[in-house]
Amino acid sequence: MKISQIISVLEKKAPLAYQESYDNAGLIIGNKHMDCSGILCTLDVTGEIIQEAIQHNCNLIVAHHPIIFKGLSKINGANEVERIVIDAIKNDIAIYAVHTNLDNISDGVNSTIAQQLGLINTRILAPKKNGLVKLVSFVPRDFAEKVKNALFEAGAGNIGEYSETSFSSEGTGSFKGSQNSNPVIGQKGIRELVKEIRIEVILPSYLQSTVLLALKDAHPYEEVAYDFFPLNNENQLVGSGMIGELTIPIASTEFLKLLKAKFTLSVIKHSPIITEKVQKIAFCGGSGSFLIPLAKAAKADFFVSADIKYHDFFEADNQMVIADIGHWESEQYTVDLVFAELTAKFPNFAVLKTANMTNPVRYFLG
Numbered sequence: 001m002k003i004s005q006i007i008s009v010l011e012k013k014a015p016l017a018y019q020e021s022y023d024n025a026g027l028i029i030g031n032k033h034m035d036c037s038g039i040l041c042t043l044d045v046t047g048e049i050i051q052e053a054i055q056h057n058c059n060l061i062v063a064h065h066p067i068i069f070k071g072l073s074k075i076n077g078a079n080e081v082e083r084i085v086i087d088a089i090k091n092d093i094a095i096y097a098v099h100t101n102l103d104n105i106s107d108g109v110n111s112t113i114a115q116q117l118g119l120i121n122t123r124i125l126a127p128k129k130n131g132l133v134k135l136v137s138f139v140p141r142d143f144a145e146k147v148k149n150a151l152f153e154a155g156a157g158n159i160g161e162y163s164e165t166s167f168s169s170e171g172t173g174s175f176k177g178s179q180n181s182n183p184v185i186g187q188k189g190i191r192e193l194v195k196e197i198r199i200e201v202i203l204p205s206y207l208q209s210t211v212l213l214a215l216k217d218a219h220p221y222e223e224v225a226y227d228f229f230p231l232n233n234e235n236q237l238v239g240s241g242m243i244g245e246l247t248i249p250i251a252s253t254e255f256l257k258l259l260k261a262k263f264t265l266s267v268i269k270h271s272p273i274i275t276e277k278v279q280k281i282a283f284c285g286g287s288g289s290f291l292i293p294l295a296k297a298a299k300a301d302f303f304v305s306a307d308i309k310y311h312d313f314f315e316a317d318n319q320m321v322i323a324d325i326g327h328w329e330s331e332q333y334t335v336d337l338v339f340a341e342l343t344a345k346f347p348n349f350a351v352l353k354t355a356n357m358t359n360p361v362r363y364f365l366g
């Protein structure tokens with residue numbers, strides 16, 4: 001199997017277009033046309049992870065955090081990142097990162113947190129804007145279903161929990177082919193009037209060229225009339241953080257105990273407890289302090305995330321409790337998520353989860 005086949009599975013689940021502008025997700029080291037001997041899944045790439053990959057004959061490491069994030073100006077082994085890059089290249093090991101694109105999908109990093117906490121009615125806390133377009137095309141009546149099916153197949157027509165959404169209306173199309181034309185209906189040089197169906201579908205803008213190809217492929221006309229309109233709608237399925245509910249309200253201290261148990265924590269940093277019972281939980285795996293205002297506005301009882309700074313805790317402002325459970329801890333189930341995706345798609349292939357604990361943070365409990 002080629003590394004490119006593994007990449008296409010990962011990018012179908014977490015499209016690169018969904019990563020944040022500052023991110024560096026994708027194939028960071030290696031050649032996608034290489035044969036893959038085995039995959040090692042991890043949250044971080046460290047020196048130990050490279051050794052583990054060599055030991056288990058895995059020439060592809062799939063990590064959450066990109067090993068090269070802000071670029072490298074020298075590769076002479078002066079620091080850990082440079083040494084890892086040198087080691088990976090010397091040993092023909094490819095490194096792929098599925099980072100904020102996995103954070104930003106509804107069945108990604110945050111869904112693993114929701115599952116651990118048993119949350120229901122979950123939704124994206126900060127849905128992304130400007131990622132959707134509308135396609136309108138005009139199709140002779142007998143071909144309308146065929147074209148719609150092709151558009152759905154190519155990824156158009158998904159709104160929240162609904163797929164295959166579209167709108168159709170009937171009208172009359174006109175055209176007159178030139179002497180070089182080859183019309184399917186009517187004759188060249190004569191204006192033709194045809195009953196056509198106007199089909200409207202919504203799609204993520206990164207799929208525009210794929211969907212256009214599918215349209216042209218399924219449409220019977222030599223020249224296909226279509227319009228793409230940019231939309232201001234939010235994409236409910238893509239964005240940062242999540243919010244959901246516990247099935248029943250529980251005491252704040254019980255919720256902290258639940259966090260501790262599910263994420264195997266020795267300690268939790270949190271702002272003062274303000275309510276007896278809690279039910280609405282906002283959360284974001286990794287560094288989520290930028291979502292504090294949105295969690296508050298959504299009337300969350302708790303905001304669970306990591307890398308919360310001293311002054312950020314003040315922002316709880318007696319309206320909710322902010323809990324910092326640690327960066328690695330909050331994202332620990334991401335490795336299982338990637339592993340499950342790859343083993344489901346490649347059941348007979350060597351996909352491994354790292355046995356190394358890559359968290360660089362330790363707690364001294366005396």
Ligand SMILES: [Zn+2]
Nearest residue numbers: 286287327331
């Ligand atoms: Zn992270």
